[in-house]
Amino acid sequence: MSIGHALLGLLEGGPRHGYDLKRAYDERFGQDRPLHYGQVYSTLSRLLKNGLVTEAGVEAGDGPERKRYAITDAGVTDVERWLSTPEKPEPYLQNTLYAKVVLALLSGRSATEVLDTQRAAHLTTMRELTRRKADGDLADQLICDFALFHLEADLRWLELTAARVDQLAAEVMR
Amino acid sequence: MSLLRAEGLSKSFGKTHALEDAGITIRAGEVVAVMGPSGSGKSTLLHCLAGILPPDRGTVHYRDHFGSDRELTAMNDGERSELRRTEFGFVFQFGQLVPELTCLENVALPLRLSGMKRKNAERAARDWLARLEVDGVADQRPGETSGGQGQRVAIARALVTGPKVIFADEPTGALDSLNGERVMHLLTTAARETGAAVVLVTHEPRVAAYSDREVVVRDGRSRDVEFAR
Ligand SMILES: Nc1ncnc2c1ncn2[C@@H]1O[C@H](COP(=O)(O)OP(=O)(O)OP(=O)(O)O)[C@@H](O)[C@H]1O
Ligand SMILES: [Mg+2]
Numbered sequence: 001m002s003i004g005h006a007l008l009g010l011l012e013g014g015p016r017h018g019y020d021l022k023r024a025y026d027e028r029f030g031q032d033r034p035l036h037y038g039q040v041y042s043t044l045s046r047l048l049k050n051g052l053v054t055e056a057g058v059e060a061g062d063g064p065e066r067k068r069y070a071i072t073d074a075g076v077t078d079v080e081r082w083l084s085t086p087e088k089p090e091p092y093l094q095n096t097l098y099a100k101v102v103l104a105l106l107s108g109r110s111a112t113e114v115l116d117t118q119r120a121a122h123l124t125t126m127r128e129l130t131r132r133k134a135d136g137d138l139a140d141q142l143i144c145d146f147a148l149f150h151l152e153a154d155l156r157w158l159e160l161t162a163a164r165v166d167q168l169a170a171e172v173m174r
Numbered sequence: 175m176s177l178l179r180a181e182g183l184s185k186s187f188g189k190t191h192a193l194e195d196a197g198i199t200i201r202a203g204e205v206v207a208v209m210g211p212s213g214s215g216k217s218t219l220l221h222c223l224a225g226i227l228p229p230d231r232g233t234v235h236y237r238d239h240f241g242s243d244r245e246l247t248a249m250n251d252g253e254r255s256e257l258r259r260t261e262f263g264f265v266f267q268f269g270q271l272v273p274e275l276t277c278l279e280n281v282a283l284p285l286r287l288s289g290m291k292r293k294n295a296e297r298a299a300r301d302w303l304a305r306l307e308v309d310g311v312a313d314q315r316p317g318e319t320s321g322g323q324g325q326r327v328a329i330a331r332a333l334v335t336g337p338k339v340i341f342a343d344e345p346t347g348a349l350d351s352l353n354g355e356r357v358m359h360l361l362t363t364a365a366r367e368t369g370a371a372v373v374l375v376t377h378e379p380r381v382a383a384y385s386d387r388e389v390v391v392r393d394g395r396s397r398d399v400e401f402a403r
Binding site for chain 2: 134
């Protein structure tokens with residue numbers, strides 16, 4: 001996640017303090033990973049240096065928390081560019097699970113055991129997300145669904161591989 | 175303590191060994207997902223467990239609401255169908271509602287078959303339709319409802335008799351993700367509220383995620399992780 005772009009996007013709603021920005025970010029996007037203050041201020045000073053935000057007044061009793069930041073025209077253009085550029089589809093080709101399966105086969109261990117253990121762990125996490133979804137609002141649901149669909153894709157791969165484990169063993173041992 | 179327990183189940187169809195020494199244990203009120211590849215024997219296991227299909231070998235024991243142990247595999251057809259009617263509920267992928275009856279009449283049907291008066295049966299049926307958020311289709315026939323609405327009506331019908339076990343074979347198989355999840359949420363919530371156990375056959379991980387635990391079937395053998403020892 002590009003934190004800089006997310007903060008810029010939040011600033012489009014109007015100038016805010018660094019502390020305010022952190023709170024707004026955490027509330028919307030920080031479910032599992034809230035921002036550190038350090039991250040917020042280092043990001044803001046970078047945006048400031050690049051002319052994407054400006055200081056919009058300092059309140060009495062200085063210290064960095066007192067500064068308000070506002071987005072500039074260049075900042076708005078930057079957010080626009082970010083939103084209209086697709087994220088690179090991540091093909092996840094460096095797959096640890098695949099390596100574990102192959103190494104289990106090469107060493108004469110049970111690859112099925114590796115796959116079953118992983119499957120159980122995946123389903124346990126999927127159950128937690130499903131429960132969280134049931135108790136949450138629409139934002140929670142959408143965030144959990146994103147994770148659930150990805151975990152489901154992993155699980156489908158685990159199943160497919162389990163069904164082909166004998167075939168894979170024959171190829172690996174050749 | 176187990177509510178339903180199957181041991182050493184084998185079942186062949188001609189040369190096909192659908193089940194080979196399969197076992198599974200279901201406790202009162204738990205939701206168990208039965209997963210595994212197509213053709214691995216999931217539906218056959220469910221049918222044997224529910225007393226729809228007699229296995230070639232093996233036993234199925236059920237503890238009824240009086241707390242007495244009853245062996246399904248030792249009952250005759252009449253006893254088994256009586257047990258299914260009074261203690262079990264069923265939800266399949268589709269085709270389980272009577273097309274000539276309205277949705278309300280469909281849900282009331284199991285109660286009517288048990289001798290309940292029409293008025294009382296339909297009142298209970300209406301309550302269940304409302305709990306599953308489909309009271310709006312009460313007077314429509316199943317053919318006039320959407321897939322998701324039809325499944326909710328089928329779940330209402332499965333729950334209306336207060337069963338101890340719901341057997342569900344791919345209950346969301348014909349639905350899109352959003353409707354499927356809604357149906358799973360309503361089914362598991364209702365089952366938890368009434369204390370019914372659910373045996374849920376599915377190959378969809380997101381559907382299985384509504385369960386408390388899973389049992390994997392491969393080549394007719396079940397792997398009941400929790401009860402393997
Ligand atoms: N009535 C039947 N007559 C003949 N063969 C059958 C019958 N029912 C099941 N089988 C066979 O038994 C095996 C197990 O079938 P079953 O329906 O239990 O699989 P399943 O795991 O439910 O598959 P799916 O995910 O495709 O529904 C399959 O090879 C199937 O072809
Ligand atoms: Mg099946």
